[in-house]
Amino acid sequence: MSTFHLKVLTTERQFYDGDVDRIVVRTTQGDVGILPNHVPYTAALGIGGLTVIANGSERIAAVSGGFVDVSKDGTVVLARTCEWADEIDINRAREAAERARAKLQQKESEHEQNVAQVKLKKAINRMRIAEEK
Structure with missing residues (x-):
């Protein structure tokens, strides 16, 4: 091949x-x-x-x-x-997701909301990939 x-x-x-x-x-x-x-x-x-x-x-x-x-x-x-x-620390990824969700609940500036959304997406992706192994 x-x-x-x-x-x-x-x-x-x-x-x-x-x-x-x-x-x-x-x-x-x-x-x-x-x-x-x-x-x-x-x-x-x-x-x-x-x-x-x-x-x-x-x-x-x-x-x-x-x-x-x-x-x-x-x-x-x-x-x-x-x-x-x-290699993914699933607990660390879960904690990052919770921090991002909490930040989104604070309804800060649009920039802060965008940053929190990206961090949440990254954490969810890491958890999904870790669970697929």
């Missing part, structure tokens, strides 16, 4: 670097599957999952923000945050 090179980078670390069969990543426009020999493609990442299939084995990570860039040389995911499902 044909493969392609995937590199996933965050501001903190090189998250993944290796050959894969395919990936599925959440962009701001929805989920996109990338296979070997995919046409050149660049998109902004949303809050969602990154599924990496390599050697027939699948791993899922929680991703939020960044970009995916597909070229003939391989695929690069530059993510604001990315963590494997088995």
Whole structure:
């Protein structure tokens, strides 16, 4: 089976670097599957999952923000945050969701409401991905 090179980078670390069969990543426009020999493609990442299939084995990570860039040389995911499902501290994610919900109840400025909504989406995504493992 044909493969392609995937590199996933965050501001903190090189998250993944290796050959894969395919990936599925959440962009701001929805989920996109990338296979070997995919046409050149660049998109902004949303809050969602990154599924990496390599050697027939699948791993899922929680991703939020960044970009995916597909070229003939391989695929690069530059993510604001990315963590494997088995690395997620589910209790910490639940606490973050509760803090965000409490902030939303305070009905502060529009900016504060937007920040709280994004934090809530990230926390819910982390909990969902952790439960899928």
